[in-house]
Amino acid sequence: MTPSLAHTALRRKIAAHRPVAPSAPELEGATTHAFGRALRRAAMPFEGLGLALGQVGVDRRQALHAVIAALPDQGLAAALEDEQGRRGLIGLSAGLVDALVEVQTTGRVEATELPPRPVTRIDEALTRDFVDLALAAFAQEGQPITKRDWPARMAYGSRINDRGQINLLLPEGDYTVLQGEIGFDGVARQARFVMAMPRVELAGLADQGPEGKPTDPAWIAARDLMLAELRLSLDVVLMRLSQPLMQVDRLAVGDLIPFSLADLHEVALEDGQGRVLLHGRLGQIGGRRALRLPALPDVNAKAAAQDPSPALPDTVLSAARRATG
Template structure:
């Protein structure tokens, strides 16, 4: 097909997919070779496993529902801790689980795919070390990589006997999905491994070097600024002896000066005075009119003396009034 006849819509999709579209996020380079090497290192201690891996193309910014749908049916699902209350997922299909069990019990991988079965606690115990070795190796492989927008310090958390509860354990937040096809026992079996990691972003880092929690920033600021804040209009404070307070009954009168109506204080729930005000009306409603105070915002910088107190100017002459 000539370049002139190439579908512009397809060209647009290709640019977005490979990150060459202007404004598209830059993705970590060398992820697939790093994933392959990490799996090889994780399988090396298991004599007879003979693991070789072919990494799939990464799937970036996937919705949680799509990640859960990609988890192998009947596979073993591990919940990983990613720090700051974030979690990730590592899943092994039944072919990979069977191969790990076989090399640790018989020293070799049996030929042929076994029947699919629900993973057990014993399966989880015998595969936990492999998952830990893989996570540690992948973290080392990507330690110096640029544009990594997910946590590298993943640790094994727990085995999930029923992965149907993943949507309750994980926040509805975009994830990157990494996967690989595994050749086991020199072709005796094939397996699959899936790793889903939360997107944390690398555009803003806290002062202590930790990435921000996902979903914060400008949306969080908008949520906070649109939240209601409580103010109290305090007409006056009066000090009375405790005996007088205990003796108060309905119908007693506490008198105050008329001048107090012009010295109302607007306070927050902690009692801090934000504004002074005066009592009045707005239509048929009682109201207070703010007269002074800085509120919650920093007070504006004071003007120079010559600007704050400009020299008095003579009023313009009135043509209908004779000069003094």
């Protein structure tokens, strides 16, 4: 074999074992899917929120002026920051801020939307848990995405009161802008969640383990197979009742505990630790009572069909993985 032919053959062998970067549509699809899952996971602890995810979009390599224009006109705007000090932005529309405040004060999202108003410190405090959960969930969901070009983990920085100062807080450059349209079960209100992250070079990070060594795909496949066979205890809870101990002590066989028809639409599926995984409705199949779980939104139906992870939320799978090391 001549030197030129040997060199060509060697290059083909190296190229065959090199990870293939996803195309732009594949990367954008994986990113929007991860963002949608993160928003749904962040909403799970907020009983009564009934978050219904609509259209989710991603715009890559956006200039700073386009990022500012993408923020909701009213609502919460805040700076994000990673461990290296790189900054991004997050924006919650006034409708989402009001819904998070309402569900934590009255237990439900009101049918009538309030007129826009300035965001207070109390509003910010009542929305921080949702934002922090969304950021943490997106960091976890985005970890397997190869060739991602944003920081691995962004954290909430501080609220921005004067949006005219954003040009001073964030540098010019390329940003990835994620936007999610949000609705709420039972009401006609609409809201938006916007997140912008600076573009960084993290090529190949998802292909490596914690010490920078390539992860063994056979080990990952064996672990996923083992987790798929694990049995998890799940409880279906129709309603919860709080009574004084004296009244509970008087309960006897034949006593009736009333509940309203609304309880039939708020059945919860919980894990063994009492954490709410999904909300559903009480129904019937084959003459037996059944729990009807909500379907995935159409915007993520295609991505969900390609997702090999279990149908249960990732909180269950993550807990199992931590238990197995």
